[in-house]
Amino acid sequence: MKRIAVFASGGGTDFQSIIDANERVRFCDIVCLIASKSGIGAIDRALKHNISTAVFSKKDYPDLEELYKKLTYYLNLNRVDYIVLAGWLKIIPESFVKAFEDKIINIHPSLIPAFCGEGYYGLKVHQAVVDSGVKISGCTVHFVNEVPDGGAIIAQRAVEVKTDDTAESLQSRILAEEHKLLPYCVKKLCEGKIIKTGRKVAVID
Amino acid sequence: MKRIAVFASGGGTDFQSIIDANERVRFCDIVCLIASKSGIGAIDRALKHNISTAVFSKKDYPDLEELYKKLTYYLNLNRVDYIVLAGWLKIIPESFVKAFEDKIINIHPSLIPAFCGEGYYGLKVHQAVVDSGVKISGCTVHFVNEVPDGGAIIAQRAVEVKTDDTAESLQSRILAEEHKLLPYCVKKLCEGKIIKTGRKVAVID
Numbered sequence: 001m002k003r004i005a006v007f008a009s010g011g012g013t014d015f016q017s018i019i020d021a022n023e024r025v026r027f028c029d030i031v032c033l034i035a036s037k038s039g040i041g042a043i044d045r046a047l048k049h050n051i052s053t054a055v056f057s058k059k060d061y062p063d064l065e066e067l068y069k070k071l072t073y074y075l076n077l078n079r080v081d082y083i084v085l086a087g088w089l090k091i092i093p094e095s096f097v098k099a100f101e102d103k104i105i106n107i108h109p110s111l112i113p114a115f116c117g118e119g120y121y122g123l124k125v126h127q128a129v130v131d132s133g134v135k136i137s138g139c140t141v142h143f144v145n146e147v148p149d150g151g152a153i154i155a156q157r158a159v160e161v162k163t164d165d166t167a168e169s170l171q172s173r174i175l176a177e178e179h180k181l182l183p184y185c186v187k188k189l190c191e192g193k194i195i196k197t198g199r200k201v202a203v204i205d
Numbered sequence: 206m207k208r209i210a211v212f213a214s215g216g217g218t219d220f221q222s223i224i225d226a227n228e229r230v231r232f233c234d235i236v237c238l239i240a241s242k243s244g245i246g247a248i249d250r251a252l253k254h255n256i257s258t259a260v261f262s263k264k265d266y267p268d269l270e271e272l273y274k275k276l277t278y279y280l281n282l283n284r285v286d287y288i289v290l291a292g293w294l295k296i297i298p299e300s301f302v303k304a305f306e307d308k309i310i311n312i313h314p315s316l317i318p319a320f321c322g323e324g325y326y327g328l329k330v331h332q333a334v335v336d337s338g339v340k341i342s343g344c345t346v347h348f349v350n351e352v353p354d355g356g357a358i359i360a361q362r363a364v365e366v367k368t369d370d371t372a373e374s375l376q377s378r379i380l381a382e383e384h385k386l387l388p389y390c391v392k393k394l395c396e397g398k399i400i401k402t403g404r405k406v407a408v409i410d
Contacts, residue, residue, distance in 0.1 A: 111316065111319065111339075111341055112339065113319050113320075113337065113339065114316065114318050114319045115318075131404065132318065132358075132404060133357050133358050133403075133404035133405045133406060134316075134317065134318065134358055134361065135345075135358055135359075135360055135361040136316055136343065136361045136362075136363050138341065138363075140340075152338050153337075153338050153339055153340055154340075155340055156339065156340040156341045157341075158341050158343075158363035163405065163406075163407040163408075198338075199336065199337060199338035200338045200368065201338060201368075202368040203368075
């Protein structure tokens with residue numbers, strides 16, 4: 001059984017979707033939740049499901065490289081196979097990406113390459129989508145590389161943008177898709193059914 | 206009945222989709238086909254359906270502004286209400302956009318704002334999509350403004366990109382969607398059911 005660590009910075013609903021799917025049909029060991037600060041909702045969810053938690057915050061580690069060095073040590077100690085970024089709002093240094101090459105996946109709340117990259121996170125993504133007047137948005141699960149939201153794409157789901165959508169109403173419908181897409185991708189990853197060849201990723205049914 | 210002109214530079218399958226839909230349930234007068242050169246397939250389709258054709262080619266008008274000036278005269282003479290770009294590969298000067306503000310629509314074979322703008326036309330769009338590894342592409346109908354593929358979006362349709370897609374196979378599936386989306390938008394436009402407010406466009410059902 002593959003061992004995964006989930007990274008979160010907020011309420012942790014994407015994290016919860018993995019917990020729930022894994023309770024229905026077990027496909028991985030969720031070894032730990034890594035939180036970017038104390039007191040976030042994701043920690044409560046971890047505790048409720050007896051998942052270890054560790055906080056790696058800017059407060060404790062003003063130096064980002066130092067934070068990720070300690071984090072790498074922690075993950076290796078826990079023999080983590082894969083890292084799932086489920087709303088992780090911290091910048092990830094290249095050294096960390098290299099240390100876990102093709103082992104880190106992320107979920108982003110838009111159809112990459114649209115509305116992604118630096119500055120596009122959380123509600124800001126959906127606000128930009130709504131303001132732009134596009135009719136389709138969605139979510140993307142991708143491997144993490146050194147470019148923000150720039151890694152090879154594993155899967156995407158489209159969501160219709162309605163004329164009267166606000167950033168909040170759109171976010172809520174896209175979150176519902178994220179909560180299906182992310183566990184699906186984590187399961188496929190843990191089962192060895194995701195084959196990456198350069199930019200192209202095949203998910204085997 | 207609104208009077209439309211269709212602009213085409215190639216085989217004219219998008220043009221044909223408007224002809225076919227209009228023959229099923231008449232919603233406009235297709236006053237003329239404007240071709241960017243002689244000998245293209247779209248002209249044959251126009252002739253077959255008794256639609257006037259006019260060629261406005263670089264050969265006859267080396268000066269682009271002059272071409273569009275004459276074209277404007279021609280369209281006004283024919284009392285054209287709306288212009289539909291259906292695979293029109295010529296650059297459109299700002300003066301022409303201004304002359305027909307909110308009267309020109311275009312179909313683009315991707316989900317704008319992804320894979321659009323200068324250099325993205327025809328098969329090149331689909332090749333870029335396939336090379337990038339994205340999982341969802343599609344097509345977009347939008348108003349034309351002074352920015353290439355930058356005008357307010359009227360409607361979009363998503364199309365799944367398959368792992369074994371080539372640019373050609375993807376193009377063929379997206380074309381099938383274009384042939385539904387474009388006549389739908391032209392019909393709504395002619396019926397006065399497209400309401401544009403800045404970047405936001407509502408299509409009334």
